[in-house]
Amino acid sequence: MVSEGETIRVLKVRGGATLRQHLSEMGFVEGAEVKVVSRVNGDVVVSVKGSTFGIGRDMAMRIVTY
Secondary structure (H helix, E strand, C coil): CCCCCCEEEEEEECCCHHHHHHHHHCCCCCCCEEEEEEEECCEEEEEECCEEEEECHHHHCCEEEC
16 A cells, blocks of 8 residues: 555556546556555545546556556
8 A cells, every 4th residue: 555645656557448548648657656645535646747636446446556
């Protein structure tokens, strides 16, 4: 589990083509840096490529990081 303030990189995104495309458009592409701004009850606020937004736990679990 990633902690608040931690920066990680996207390895891949799991899921169907529509979900992968949606996350790609949000900046979740292979190698992208993602900073975890905050976590609340499994939901996550992240910063990706200059944009900050929240994603639900189910969506966050589809993003494989290293």
